[in-house]
Amino acid sequence: MLREVAIVGAGWSGFRSISPDLSYKEMMYEAAVRAYEDAGIDPRRDVDSFVTVAEDFMEGTSIFDEYTPDQLGGALRPNHTITGDGIHGLAAAVMQILTGQFDLVVVEAHSKASNVLTFPHILAYAMDPVYNRPLAFHPYAIAGMEMRRYLAETATPLEACARVVVKNRANALFNPLAAHGANISVEAVLGSDMVAEPLTRLQCADHADGAIVLVVADGATARALTDRPIWIRGIGWANDTHTLESRPWGEASYAYLAAQMAYRTAGIKSPRAEIDFAEIDDTFAYKELQHLEALGFCRPGEAGLWTLEGGTEINGEFPVNPSGGSLGMGHLLDGSGLARVLEVIFQLRGEAGRHQVKDAEVGMAFAWRGVPTTSGAAVILSN
Amino acid sequence: MKEHVYDCTYLSEEDFETEQVLFETWVPQARYAWDAGIAIGRYLAELKAGRLVGVHCPSCGRILVPPRMFCQDCFVSTDGFVPLQDTGTVITFSICHIRWDMVRLEHPLIPAVIAIDGASPGMGILHLLGEVDPKAVRIGMRVQAVWKPPEEREGAITDIRYFKPLE
Known part of the structure; x- marks a missing residue:
């Protein structure tokens, strides 16, 4: 810069x-x-x-x-x-x-x-008024369709999505700012009300x-x-096409491009080796996995297994959403990205308390504007 | 039509009348309940009781109305509510012949900003004037609130019907 x-x-x-x-x-x-x-x-x-x-x-x-x-x-x-x-x-x-x-x-x-x-009416109002809105399904079905395609392309098990919820809501119990900390099981997540298959109620972040x-x-x-x-080492943002009819449904291209822009500025070649932890959008549980892959922290199909092995927990190899993310802290609409940045700041200052990540020197925050958007923004911070 | 450059068939009035032109319509349902919080909450509660209140800024010493929990000039927290008069002076006004939804009014509305007695200079509230010939309204006119009867008040700005000339 x-x-x-x-x-x-x-x-x-x-x-x-x-x-x-x-x-x-x-x-x-x-x-x-x-x-x-x-x-x-x-x-x-x-x-x-x-x-x-x-x-x-x-x-x-x-x-x-x-x-x-x-x-x-x-x-x-x-x-x-x-x-x-x-x-x-x-x-x-x-x-x-x-x-x-x-x-x-x-x-x-x-x-x-x-x-x-x-809120559902306002969200529905974000849909294309001619091509999509008259079909009258809840916009969360876009997440359902994307999740199905992502799981199919990457052979990610449903259980991995549920583990994201279990991890993030448990992390939130250690975060005094979080609204939705909870101790819940994989079974409870998968068994909660079906919203838009395969997406269940507990895999969707509640607001705060x-x-x-x-x-x-x-x-x-x-x-x-x-x-x-x-220090802000790099920042990037990108949008994919808005058309639901011609998106790459399995992968989050906007996240890939936003991250690449930020990496270029920061001079980062190997994100997983050079970044210590990340706060990334988890509006829906599968999004944390899809974003982890798009941001280059692992290869497509690896994020689910990595999560099941515990690699993304606070004490894991690469902590993801130690704050609890949107699932644990509550989704803050367009404030969500700054909530992610706020946690990265706490971590880099060593002020995160009971959810402090060890040796946090470089962190990433990544935001997505939710359905039906393909709007993402990434920032890399260091102490 | 000659000034247009597109090589195409232009729409005629008849096309609209015979519904050859297609539209997609949607009626939004956008409902909100704004949290009043401390300052607005107290203001509305006082209105229900038939009183106007302002707040005091400990830095510049001004009495601000409507109440807010911070002084926007000093960026410090205001430190208390202050009772005000329900009288004041017209800072500016307009005689408005159309309602918000563009309906032409037989009897115009007279929105006015009224500097409230007891608040600092230039601190006014926006309301309507009533019981006055529009032609007689002047900047500097002294006015007083006309309140709804207590049983009709609901903690809203409309608990004051309007301000009328003081005399």
């Missing part, structure tokens, strides 16, 4: 199934106060630009961008508002810093999923409410602010 870029502050509010005690503004404010205290900055004096990520249909307000500045300290300042995952927002912040015009940029994303009373704020800086500013910056 043209300049060094680091994360110098991180804050959060949540994460819980419901949060009636805080408005979304109060939730964002709480996360922002934590992040600025962590970075040791005054947003009214020090921050050059604010990047926020939100989707109007999830907020219930058109042009929601208008409602983000005040609670971040961003009123009367440059604000850059985008739709996308939080890691897309982080990419926007990195690009702003790379221009040389901005030295300190704030990124925010949040979820008030509990406030969306007709919460907010995450990160403070991002160029190298010189980062070193001046802290003696433990978390």
Whole structure:
């Protein structure tokens, strides 16, 4: 990259199934106060630009961008508002810093999923209105179809998907921020209500409410602010075709391309050898396996067996979602990617407590925007 | 039609009337219940009780209304609720002849921003004016809230029907 870029502050509010005690503004404010205290900055004096990520249909307000500045300290300042995952927002912040015009940029994303009373309708509204929506199946069937194809192409057993759920929800028990920690069995996962075959209820991440704020800086500013910056070594993003009729259903091409872009920037040739752990999208259990393969941490068909052998557990060879992932922490809509980044920061700082990974020096966070999208973003961080 | 460059058959009015033009329609069901949280929750509860409240910023000392848990200028937490008058001064207004859904109104609505007595200068709430000839409304006009009777209040901004001239 043209300049060094680091994360110098991180804050959060949540994460819980419901949060009636805080408005979304109060939730964002709480996360922002934590992040600025962590970075040791005054947003009214020090921050050059604010990047926020939100989707109007999830907020219930058109042009929601208008409602983000005040609670971040961003009123009367440059604000850059985008739709996308939080890691897309982080990419926007990195690009702003790379221009040389901005030295300190704030990124925010949040979820008030509990406030969306007709969530299935909003999700269905994401389907193509002419070709797909009139067929009237729940969009989770897209995950069901993708899962079936992925399992068939890679000969991955169903049990491996269930083990992802068991692992992530158990990891979440050690994470005080997680909303959905649980001790459950493979049998319970596979025996839970069928949603869209072969996908069962417990293989789908439940939502949570919460907010995450990160403070991002160029190298010189980062070193001046802290003696433990978390460096952004590479960041990448990619989309596949939106058409459901012509996707490569078995593999996550968007994840492969996003990761390759990030690896190129970071100079990473062998991800499994050079990266110590990963926080990657697990909106549906099979997605963790499919993404692990697409991101190059193992070959197609290996992720399931690797998981069954325990290789991706906190004390395994390559810990995956030590935070509990979206299955354990709760899915934060477009805040999900920053929840993954937040955990990577904790791990690299050695602040993860009971879910701390040993010798964590380089970590990856990867986000996917959920069905029906093929929108992915990856970031590689180091201490 | 000559100015168009595409080599094709153009749609006519008749095509629409005879439904030769196809549409896909979908009525969204988008329902939300926004968590009021601390500041809005207290504001609505006070409205139900027939009172207006603001909040105090310990940094700039301003009384802010509607309430919020942070001062957007100072970025510090506000430190308490402050009772306000239900009177104020018109900062600006419009005489609006169409409803939000574009229905033309026989009696126009008069939205106005009203600086509330007891709050800091420039701190107003957006509401409607009533019991006033639209032609008589002026910037700087003194007004007072007209409340719904207690049994009809539900903890909403509409617990105030409108503001009317003070006299």
